[in-house]
Amino acid sequence: MTNSINELEDSEVIFVIGSNTTEQHPIIGMRIMNAVKKKGAKLIVADPRKIPLAEYATVYTPIKPGTNLAFINGILNVIISENLMNQEFIKSSTEGFEELRASIGKYMPEAVTSITGVPEDTIREIARLYAKAKTASIVYAMGITQHVTGTKNVGALANLALLTGQVGREATGVNPLRGQNNVQGACDMGALPDVLPGYQDLDSQAAQEKFAKLWGEGFAWGEGKSLGEMIEGAYNGEMKALFIMAENPMLSDPNLEHVKKALENLELLVVQDIFLSETAKLAHVVLPGASFMEKDGTFTNTERRVQRVRKALVPMAESKADWEILCGLMKTMGYSAEYSSPAEIMEEIRALVPSYGGITYQRLEKEGLQWPCPDINHPGTKFLHKGGFVRGLGRFTVNEYVESTQQPSEEYPFILTTGRIHHHYHTGTMTRRAWALDREHPEGYMEICPQDAKKLGLRQEGMVKVSSEIGEISIKVKITDKITPGVVFIPFHFGEAAVNKLIGQHHDPVVQIPEYKVCAVKLEGVR
């Protein structure tokens, strides 16, 4: 997030797109509801499902899955044509406006309506509400990123904030909500194929010299394969070994059969986890890791707040904290890894990552710190881009809409979209074993609207076979008027009805996020 969770309560307008906030980030959802109820904030919600936040919205609009980019470009079009931009901000703090203007002309509300299903007047109303607000925040999650156009969607939202100057001030900004608890930290630490820790450039001479002091000369500083490319590499035999820590790609990856074949192809698959996950079942070696309750460390939340995780329990049986396992392995392989505690690892991190430079366990003892926190006296940073952008000017990007590869056809007339539900978390490795949570939602289901259910003769709680181009699953029917006709929804936590069996290999060409949110399917009742 460019801004902080608490600032949401001071926003005049909050625009939520592609985030079922109350389900996925309940406490942030609550904060948004408070903003509306107690402080009179105006809420805009765009989502294919009538999510709970829609009840609080000044404007709620359903939107056809896969058309966010056309919709956002439509809003940009209205802001430009009605001259609602923040001219001063554009002049002083941005570049590339003329290119944006030229690209956006064709996204007139009339044109965008037929693509997105959002009425023309609603597009105009949203544009005016957002642009005219003194402070407006954008909140989004994986409904924006899990598309073939994911990167462009994010770019378009940034354009919206730049065009209106809704960034770099309190209670504004572009605020992605991270799904898993430490996605932010994993990225900050450089668990990515194309950057060093702290997002430092791989080919920066200065960074290389700095890292070589602690990592040794000759460390690998090239760009590597992404998760998807590694799976592909395993499939075609290029990759021979994979070491997977606490992830379960056998459930969370698209196209499970393909992933299974790929992993089975490896000469060495090591999986470190707390349960024998679907992925661990395929491994040559399984290492028992510890849960967050059994170790010390830090997590970084979605607003860049680094906070302590404290060991409450001794790890189960002979399991070990994941950092200890990594140290053990490094030592066995002849490398020094003499860390006595995670606090010592943090000392190394702060020496290498400038934005964590002032973060020590001693300071974190009292309260978390939001990065950038470059030195020991720095109080941390509530919102980014105050008084200008780090890299000079904020750059507008041109993001042309392309139709999703998944369009309803005669054979596959419905659009399937996927996501999370409140009681479960990602692939369910943990939540499905917490009895109090599993009791509430013990099995998978597919949401469908009453009209469509009637047409197909589907009954509440009956079974339906869902097939796509690449696979099929059977699953229970849940009829609800909260979903748009022509669209069905399946949460992805359940192994026995793994929705990812249906989802193909299309992904965003830039960051390769699989297209989870849109998939054309056929539905047949099962007796």
Add this chain to the structure above:
Amino acid sequence: MRKVLTTCGYCGTGCNFYLNVEDNEIVGVTPKNDHPISKGKLCVKGWQGHSFVHHKDRLKKPLMRQSDGSFSEVSWETAYSYIGSKLKKIIKEKGSEAVGVLSSARCTNEENYLMVKFARSVLRTNNIDHCARL
């Protein structure tokens, strides 16, 4: 009873709470009233998502696959040295780009950092990623 302040392991909101511990078992959760984000509130996962830690299916020892396809329990030393020598052999024969690591958005910053160091400095491979995209 001990009360241990910690950060929720379920979503990116980062709520804090106390785990109430007795005899190495979680017996309850107490929210933290003066935490800047959670302000004494938690969602159902923060309140009730902890019993998995004591689940009987938890992995208890390293497992290695045998020639008949089944798993058997082994010591940490055996597991480490098998993985270490196998990785070295593959890197020697096929180059370091034939190996890769996947880190985790569920693990701590320190663990993610070590995983990156393990990949780039020990294995000398560029192939490091995690599941944020999913």
